[in-house]
Amino acid sequence: MSEEFNNEQHPIQEDAEYLEMNEVEQVYDQNQDDVQPEDMDDDLDMEDDRVEIDMTNNSKGYYDLHKDSVFNIDSYGGICITGSGDDTAHVWEINNNAINTQTNTDGEPVERKSLFEIKHNESVIGCYLTRPKGLYLISGDMNGLIKIYKTIKKGTWELIHEIQQVEELQWLKINESVEGMFAFGGTDGSVWVYQLTKNDLNLVMSGFSHQQDCTNGEFINYSEDDIQLLSLSVDGSIVLWSVYTGEAIMKWTESNFKSHATPQWISLQISPKSDAQPQRLAAVGSTEGALTLLNLQSHQVLYFNPAVIENITEHEEMSDLSIESISWLITPGKPALLVVGIVRGDLIVYDIPTFKIRSQLKLEEAITKTYISSGTNNVDKRLFVSSMDGKVYTYDPYQIANEQSQWIAHGHNMGVLDFAVDEKNNLLITAGDDGVSLIFEL
Incomplete structure (x- = not known):
């Protein structure tokens, strides 16, 4: 991967265009109302309409206080924050509130509680x-309402700022290397970067280059003084910004x-900083299955x-081809890999820089997220793939074979919309369309 890209080493192929190459109990309620005789009279064909539900559950804990789908999750320092369609974000502690706490010492059920609840007027998407x-x-x-709370002490937060710069928020991301820096984009195509300094909220930049929805963005950190941001739009444009x-x-x-039909760019992943690949690369995917590097x-x-x-x-539509998630794997001494997850259920692994398909498989339902662990502590580098079938699959990214996953997280009766991997504690925490988060020991 450290080698330079060039046209002589990697000739253009006809099948792709190159441009200038160089044990817990069930958490959720599965019980249905008892069927009465009159109900059977109303539907004589009830048996034909039965739906089979997979009751397998290998999770070790859960959080179930949301009243609607859990769209997103973040985990840090033994705490999770989840955003939901019930117009709230909940903050909850993994160890004390979820894992192995279904009953107390008297055998009585333990009451679930959140450490903190943030109330919004619409679905929380970040x-x-x-x-x-x-x-x-x-x-x-x-x-478009963004709320910012400061940590006062464990379990206590104070609202310090609110922002509303866009009518509809499309995405929200933090800079994981710079405390208090975050960015977001709106349906008007605008992109914004803010930074918190000693509780003061400062507008760092705003950009208005996109003409339609700004769908995604990621920070690129070169140094303390050189931070960039890459943003995407459904108008087919991709913009690289200097943040400061x-x-x-x-x-x-x-x-x-x-001049191909304008791709509606939606998914993005920046290559990790690595001595094996000093150049920073961006892989970008679209709603129609277009991919660029x-x-x-x-x-x-x-x-x-x-x-x-x-x-x-x-029976398939173009939306089935949408690239929902992209992940990089760069390991010294091994080929660099790019993993692409598609709504149709396809998982494709490319070798970089040749961009030949190394392996691929197809899940039964849509892929919602891919993630490759960093390989710290007891968690080796492994690929996590969540699906609308309610499972999270894990693979050795270098040895993916069709339907041969290393381990599968079971427990949801609806799709997994997001997940977080706590590598320090060897945990996987999910965000389910059924309104539940499950905790799995890896």
């Missing part, structure tokens, strides 16, 4: 504990992708494929 000190809680809802100057360093548009320093388009999935059956 929530975080800041890094690396965890001084603040940040949550944002679909109406607000300058649009580079804007990729349709012309950079051989950008060099963030030379600004070259290293790879572009307008459709990673070409064969579509009659």
